[in-house]
Amino acid sequence: MVKAGRVPEHVAIIMDGNGRWARQRGLPRLAGHRAGVEAVKRTVEAAGKAGIRYLTLFAFSTENWKRPAREVKGLMKLLVHYAANELETLRSNNIRVRVIGDIYSLPEEVQEAVKKCERATKDNTGLTVILALNYGGKWDIVHACKKLCEKVARAEIRPEDVDEELLSKELATVGIPDPDLVIRTSGEKRISNFLLWQCAYSELWYTDVLWPDFGSKEMAQALMEFGRRHRRYGGLEKTRGRTYS
DSSP, rough: OOTOOSSEEEEEEEEEHHHHHHTTOOOOOHHHHHHHHHHHHHHHHHHHHHSSSSSEEEEEEEEEGSSSSHHHHHHHHHHHHHHHHHHHHHHTTTEEHHHHGGGGGHHHHHHHHHHHHHHHHHOOOOOEEEEEEEEEHHHHHHHHHHHHHHHHHHSSSSSSGGHHHHHHHHTTTTTTTOOSSEEOOOOOOOSSSSSSTTTTTOEEEEEESSSSGGOOOHHHHHHEEEEEEOOOOSSOOOETTEEOO
16 A cells, blocks of 8 residues: 555656567557557556546657658557547546647647537546546647747747746646656656656656556555655655755
8 A cells, every 4th residue: 555645746758669569569560559558558547546636647748750651640549449449438537637738739630539528527526537648748848948938039938037937848748746646667768858857756666567467466565665765856855863965
């Protein structure tokens, strides 16, 4: 069990290992992505049961366009299929869907599918699932800076007014608290251009488990580890009369 009061409000996951999972089984890469969708369903359910308020899933990065065209096309079809088939489940479980990223560069059918999910679940008050689609941390920061530059040009703000708070309000995640915990699967240990600004003080947890095999057991392990950590945000923590740096 996670310590009382220590359940992270926001968990973000870099879902990695679909291709390796498929290769180990002699299957095409898309089979790994389809298995990854099942892991998404298990993880959303586990997050809701654990009391997590926000769950961000890195579904498609700005760099993923470099993959073979057939694989990208298959991923887009999976997104449309998931959005359509899971909508009623999302509604009935009071789950809200939000999408972040440069979605207007995605195929039109994908845009329509995810926007439909957002509209249909906008009034739900339970777990918020944030899908990062065609998202990159560098893109997010640059996009925010451009919007601030436009406001300066319109004389709505002055250059000296720009600070961390103003920039944060222009990011794709506006209104969403920064991740408390970032999980990455498949044994890789890097951020890979994911929520670069927002993860400044996130706790990181890595597992060798490939994403299609991820589920409630691994989520529980990550939450247990989070519950043991002490978050000081650069300050000092006093514990039992002693000060630790």
